[in-house]
Amino acid sequence: MTEQKPFVDIRHAQKSYGALEVLKDISLQVHRGEIVAIIGPSGSGKSTLLRAINDLDPLSGGEVWLEDTQVNKTLPHRQYEKHINQVRQNIGMVFQHFNLFHHLTVRENITLAPKLLKGISDEEANKLAEEQLNKVGMIERIDYYPSQLSGGQKQRVAIARALAMKPKVMLFDEATSALDPELVEEVNQVMKALAEEHMTMIIVTHEMGFAESVCDRVLFMDQGVVVEEGPPEVMFRNPQNERTKNFLRKHLADANK
């Protein structure tokens, strides 16, 4: 890769809950358009790291930068709120449990934030919703409520909701882990389409096959450190570290059960 300033830059991230250190001095640079997968056993700190990027789980030490802005600045409360709300508009996030707004229709789920934060008209907002729903193949469900959708459909709507803010980077926190196996593929398809548009993506996942086929780089985390990282063909075919090998072997065995 050509030498350029990283798009997302995590410097010496450290996080503790009391005596428990869940992130131990992690640094990660992600370039524009790059797609990075973070894998590892549960409790390895991968979700915590992802949630530190938009300061949802603030770090105890270290810095997170998005382009030229430091995300986790220390500011007086009011100024911090203003700052973080601005920054978060640039960082889309997709959750394991979708977190769609239950009281709003699919359309309203997508238009709420753009209307509130970007001051766009109802008409523009509707167009935006239709555009994003077309993209994730959910336009027919535009006036449904979340409770009327399957898990896969919910997650596609959640992705559309995040995209409607026109983020610069997308974070996926185990986006397919809560789905029935037969619904995983439709969400993967949407994520693949995003990858083809060169969206910068950081993906915490248990789907090794997906990580291998879509990502530029794979990080293996365990016990709060990045044990090994590299291109997917190396990470999955020829990992160097013993812990990586063990994890992948166990994971494969489980997957084949």
Add this chain to the structure above:
Amino acid sequence: MDVELMLKVYPFFVKAAWVTIQLSVLTTILGLICGSLGAAARLSRLRLFRIIGAAYVSFIRGTPALIQLFILYFGGPQVGIQLDAFEAGVIGLGVNIGAYMTETIRGAIIAIDKGQAEAARTLGMSRYQSMRYVILPQAARLMIRPLGVNINALIKGTALVAAISVIELTYTAQRYIGSTYKPFEMFLISGVLYMIIIYVTGRGIAWLDRKARIV
């Protein structure tokens, strides 16, 4: 049972029921105001507000409503608060039920899955916007029935203001017992009228709850 007497005096009880209804409505309004402020205080980011909210709830729930009414009505003038019986009744009962409503409202708000606020905040919404557009609309639906329970208790609680001589249903019964010596008949009329008020209110709450359901 002296039915003839009951038929003769019941119009006075209906008038008294109207006072009970007024008391109930005003108390509900004041209770909802106190409850909303109390819940906001208890959920505040600021420690001082949380302490004030908690103190309010524990004082009110830790003492009998009757004592609170007496403090306000009989003790008030000593510290310069002059209220007539009806005003003292509304304020005393309203502030009282407000503490219970504080817990109802707070409970409904914290029952909303944390992921809802996280999703809102992740999109860039402020704490206020997340509360106003995401949490509260969902919590409001959850709190209708439990608030209905509070209101049910409050309507029956209005009987307490008979003790500071507000001429409502209970006081009226006592007054007519004084002249007729028929406690069974008099309390029965009051009881039936309370039941009608509570039944109608209950239906109203159930209707609201159905209306507010999503899909």
